[in-house]
Amino acid sequence: MEPVFPFPVNLPRHHGKLAHELHRQLRAAILDGRLPAHAPLPATRKVAEALGVARNTVVTVYDLLIAEGYLIPRKGAKPQVAEFARRRASKPPGASVGIDESRFAPVWRTPFMAPSPARVLPERNFRLGIPDHRHFPHDIWRRLMAQTLRKSSREPFAYAPSQGIPALRDAIAQHVAFARAVACAADDVIVTSGAQQAFDLIARLLVTPGQTKVAVEEPGYPPVRAAFAAAGAQLVPLPVDDEGLCVERLPDDVRIISVTPSHQSPTGVAMSLRRRSALLEFARRHRAVIVEDDYDGEFRFGGRPLDALQTLDRDALVFYVGTFSKSMFPSLRKGFVVAPAWARDGLITVKHCVDSHCDSITQSVLAAFIRDGHLARHVRHMRPIYAERREALLDGLQRALGEWLRPIPSEAGLHLAARIRDPALAPTIMPIVLRFAAGAEATADYAMTRGVEPAVTFGYGVIDAEEITVVLKKLRTALKGSVA
CATH class of the missing domain: 3.40.640.10 (Type I PLP-dependent aspartate aminotransferase-like (Major domain))
Structure with a gap:
């Protein structure tokens, strides 16, 4: 059978996505000019036969393109492609897109706080500010x-x-x-x-x-x-x-x-x-x-x-x-x-x-x-659970890591911080701590200046007490082998 469009249309085998994919390909062809302005589209029955889909699928796609303004309906005739500015040819892969920051308000030309990149962390981690969904x-x-x-x-x-x-x-x-x-x-x-x-x-x-x-x-x-x-x-x-x-x-x-x-x-x-x-x-x-x-x-x-x-x-x-x-x-x-x-x-x-x-x-x-x-009731239920984790973290910081870290007094919330005892060793200790205690953060990341004491903050919202103990013991071994 002769193709109904001047370009190939490839539809998936999964019937649930036929309309979505046909709509995507026809819309792209209109935007790229492969279906020129004022060109009439083939009859829905003819398209359905050529592509091996139900006629209702094609009718649905045509109706959606009309609703979006890509097609103009005509009484008693086939719909035709609307006339509007074409999109420019896409840049080749890897080409950079220029940003005219002079259009931005001054405060946004150098954003004070850019969005944080997504971090891949284990399910149980020391990330701050996350409560436990399991309870x-x-x-x-x-x-x-x-x-x-x-x-x-x-x-x-x-x-x-x-x-x-x-x-x-x-x-x-x-x-x-x-x-x-x-x-x-x-x-x-x-x-x-x-x-x-x-x-x-x-x-x-x-x-x-x-x-x-x-x-x-x-x-x-x-x-x-x-x-x-x-x-x-x-x-x-x-x-x-x-x-x-x-x-x-x-x-x-x-x-x-x-x-x-x-x-x-x-x-x-x-x-x-x-x-x-x-x-x-x-x-x-x-x-x-x-x-x-x-x-x-x-x-x-x-x-x-x-x-x-x-x-x-x-x-x-x-x-x-x-x-x-x-x-x-x-x-x-x-x-x-x-x-x-x-x-x-x-x-x-x-x-x-x-x-x-x-x-x-x-x-x-x-x-x-x-x-x-x-x-x-939920807060009352969670308080002893978080308290157990806090105690495990505090005990581990004092027993396993007390040689290098000193816990900062804290009696609330879902995180606990510890200062590095010898600031001169911070460049060596901090990367090891952050590597083993996934999700923990250096307090310097929360500072505007460079003058803050080196410390690390551990969240205990989503990590169980037993896992805290295991991680801190492994961290002790790593520090023993790396810090003179």
């Missing part, structure tokens, strides 16, 4: 999701409030009051797409480009710095010691201070009560505000936790940022800000402009998960 109540989450979908026959077709649905804001207010003694009402809570969007919204609201100075921890959480840098802030890195941020080093003209007081990222230290009081006093005296990132404050392993800065605040100076990425799972992409009353309407306006609303289905499921007590 999550998946069956309960699926049931709540199904119930929400059955109830929401009309809601998905309406826009949710920019600040989040009332049920979730009320649930979050009750949760942080119970878990972290943060005093707030539902109206104080603004739901975000993860904590990172919370930082972005605060930066957009408070930063005057080129003028506002923002103090950040050194080392500190890179996405926080990136959000403020993208907004045009002048970043002021401040050192961190075993009491947290060195408040006495704050310049008088700083207007925003970003901190992780409950579990410093990445060293893991908790800010002392003395420093917390001094920080709040500095903010009051200098008309500054504080952004408190409490990213994994639910997991405590010591005595009574120190109060959150927001709890101690009496002058409406603290923006309290939380997330469910550590207590539940990162792909949930739900965070929140407890905002001072004076900033609430402004923050909601920024949220509306940047991202009009978070998806209402997941918000409803999360609200039910919190309201029915499942989150509190």
